[in-house]
Amino acid sequence: MAKLILDFEKPIIELEQKIEEMRKYEDNLDIAGEIRTLEKKVDQLRDTIFSNLTRWQRVQLARHPDRPYTLDYIHMMLDDFVELHGDRHFGDDKAIVGGFGRLGEDTVLVVGHQKGRDTKSNVYRNFGMPNPEGYRKALRLMQLAAKFRRPIITMLDTPGAYPGMEAEERGQAEAIARNLFEMSHLPVPIIVVIIGEGASGGALGIGVGDRVLMFENAWYSVIAPESCSSILWRSWDYKEQAAEALKLSASDLLEQGIIDRIIPEPPGGAHRNHAAAGETLKKILLEELKVLKKIKPEKLVEKRVEKFCKMGRWEE
Amino acid sequence: MSWFRRSKENISTAGQKKDIPDGQWTKCEGCSDIIHRKQLEQNYFTCLKCGHHFRIGSREYFELLLDPKTFKEMDAKMRSVDPLNFVDTKRYSDRIKDTIKKTGLYDAVRTGTGEINGIPIVIVCMDFAFIGGSMGSVVGEKIARAIDRALKKKLPLIIISASGGARMMEAAYSLMQLAKTSAKLAQLSDAGIPYISVMTDPTTGGVTASYAMLGDIHIAEQGSLIGFAGPRVIKQTIGRDLPKGFQRAEFLQEKGFIDIVVHRKDLKETITKVLRLLTD
Numbered sequence: 001m002a003k004l005i006l007d008f009e010k011p012i013i014e015l016e017q018k019i020e021e022m023r024k025y026e027d028n029l030d031i032a033g034e035i036r037t038l039e040k041k042v043d044q045l046r047d048t049i050f051s052n053l054t055r056w057q058r059v060q061l062a063r064h065p066d067r068p069y070t071l072d073y074i075h076m077m078l079d080d081f082v083e084l085h086g087d088r089h090f091g092d093d094k095a096i097v098g099g100f101g102r103l104g105e106d107t108v109l110v111v112g113h114q115k116g117r118d119t120k121s122n123v124y125r126n127f128g129m130p131n132p133e134g135y136r137k138a139l140r141l142m143q144l145a146a147k148f149r150r151p152i153i154t155m156l157d158t159p160g161a162y163p164g165m166e167a168e169e170r171g172q173a174e175a176i177a178r179n180l181f182e183m184s185h186l187p188v189p190i191i192v193v194i195i196g197e198g199a200s201g202g203a204l205g206i207g208v209g210d211r212v213l214m215f216e217n218a219w220y221s222v223i224a225p226e227s228c229s230s231i232l233w234r235s236w237d238y239k240e241q242a243a244e245a246l247k248l249s250a251s252d253l254l255e256q257g258i259i260d261r262i263i264p265e266p267p268g269g270a271h272r273n274h275a276a277a278g279e280t281l282k283k284i285l286l287e288e289l290k291v292l293k294k295i296k297p298e299k300l301v302e303k304r305v306e307k308f309c310k311m312g313r314w315e316e
Numbered sequence: 317m318s319w320f321r322r323s324k325e326n327i328s329t330a331g332q333k334k335d336i337p338d339g340q341w342t343k344c345e346g347c348s349d350i351i352h353r354k355q356l357e358q359n360y361f362t363c364l365k366c367g368h369h370f371r372i373g374s375r376e377y378f379e380l381l382l383d384p385k386t387f388k389e390m391d392a393k394m395r396s397v398d399p400l401n402f403v404d405t406k407r408y409s410d411r412i413k414d415t416i417k418k419t420g421l422y423d424a425v426r427t428g429t430g431e432i433n434g435i436p437i438v439i440v441c442m443d444f445a446f447i448g449g450s451m452g453s454v455v456g457e458k459i460a461r462a463i464d465r466a467l468k469k470k471l472p473l474i475i476i477s478a479s480g481g482a483r484m485m486e487a488a489y490s491l492m493q494l495a496k497t498s499a500k501l502a503q504l505s506d507a508g509i510p511y512i513s514v515m516t517d518p519t520t521g522g523v524t525a526s527y528a529m530l531g532d533i534h535i536a537e538q539g540s541l542i543g544f545a546g547p548r549v550i551k552q553t554i555g556r557d558l559p560k561g562f563q564r565a566e567f568l569q570e571k572g573f574i575d576i577v578v579h580r581k582d583l584k585e586t587i588t589k590v591l592r593l594l595t596d
């Protein structure tokens with residue numbers, strides 16, 4: 001499958017390819033110096049482009065089909081992972097995965113949205129759009145984690161909860177609401193990581209926790225820019241403006257107090273280097289867990305509710 | 317050139333659809349019958365002929381449900397700010413100002429304490445007329461404080477929902493109100509205080525995906541549209557028309573999400589009965 005190259009990535013990739021090309025002749029020709037100069041140049045170019053990304057460009061990065069997904073992080077970070085299936089009521093939603101595994105020395109539960117990488121796997125994963133049984137599976141697993149006193153890590157990456165007929169019949173809204181309610185008072189540490197797309201209630205449905213971390217090029221908001229454009233501008237053409245207006249980037253959300261910490265991505269974005277992204281995340285998760293584990297369950301819950309209650313701006 | 321020119325400004329044809337019609341006579345949206353305003357009022361703003369429920373606001377609900385002179389409003393003047401300087405086709409700050417002027421309301425929810433057939437309660441009611449009953453920071457904060465009051469005074473909570481969902485112009489702040497209100501409701505539930513959720517037409521999006529669906533008892537007005545995604549979006553997803561009655565109160569009851577579907581005229585008695593059974 002041809003790799004997707006975003007418009008703003010093109011100059012970087014072209015230069016990188018040129019360097020690759022030159023390396024082939026490095027042994028015969030004395031071009032080592034030239035290669036070094038070009039490497040410096042590509043680093044500079046990458047820095048310039050990536051430090052000036054628009055919000056819409058970040059949305060595109062967050063949706064990049066090569067970006068690491070929940071199962072990728074699980075396999076990179078956890079040992080002895082056991083995936084668990086089903087909500088015990090209706091079925092097993094493939095758009096949300098979860099299971100226990102070891103993160104360093106701790107057994108943790110990881111639950112997250114799961115997208116597919118090609119058409120076939122995307123159909124299997126319903127493009128990462130959960131049905132109610134997905135949220136109910138997540139809740140069942142989180143309640144198991146609470147029962148056995150294991151910390152919970154959730155990974156958000158969804159274009160939204162599935163807006164289908166059956167989803168409505170089975171109570172999409174109730175399933176999400178129930179998760180928000182229950183997650184707010186589970187007596188174990190919960191770390192939420194927005195790894196890609198955080199679209200509205202479908203993302204938040206597994207997103208209530210003590211610490212909310214977000215990858216540098218992920219997005220998180222009340223609605224996707226395209227849908228926002230179609231509703232407020234009555235046209236699909238204002239997605240860039242909508243992305244700007246929604247202030248949905250990691251640095252925006254840190255400023256708004258919605259997230260606690262930004263996870264830096266490897267140069268060029270997480271899709272360019274899975275291993276580095278996984279390593280950074282693991283290191284940060286271990287750090288965060290160490291702090292959270294020391295807090296008593298009652299205090300943890302109290303602080304969690306307080307944290308979300310502070311969110312919002314008003315005047316009186 | 318047309319023969320007749322409209323010379324007076326006070327004749328209008330393309331007026332905005334109003335929640336409660338201003339004139340003396342109005343046409344029922346359900347059966348097209350012509351009803352007199354007095355008649356409509358006496359019949360709880362429902363059509364005598366077909367039972368269609370007109371959309372009404374917090375003022376009407378408080379009058380309908382609460383014993384006279386018992387309502388004490390809380391945080392009446394809390395207002396939305398424009399934390400993100402949001403501009404679409406219009407500035408959000410202007411939108412707020414204009415809507416306040418147009419509706420006489422300060423935001424999409426009003427909260428307070430009152431009595432219902434002598435039972436003291438905390439009551440919350442949304443106004444669909446205020447930016448589609450959308451939930452932003454003010455709605456979330458007012459509801460959180462109402463729940464705090466219910467917790468402190470050990471009073472049952474009633475929330476009457478009417479909303480298109482979270483307010484886009486406050487973006488992530490709006491989204492977080494789902495978590496905030498749900499977390500407060502968990503505290504209320506842990507304290508063993510009853511919460512009755514009343515869903516009216518329409519209750520969709522983030523409001524359904526948070527407090528509306530978290531009641532101990534779910535009551536819905538007959539015929540109300542209740543759902544997560546709106547019918548237009550679902551139609552787009554599945555590429556065909558939706559069956560008649562889909563996402564209506566009766567349908568949701570059939571699917572197991574609503575305890576009681578009521579006609580508006582029975583709302584007060586139904587709530588009273590439930591409260592007496594749960595709190596006596």
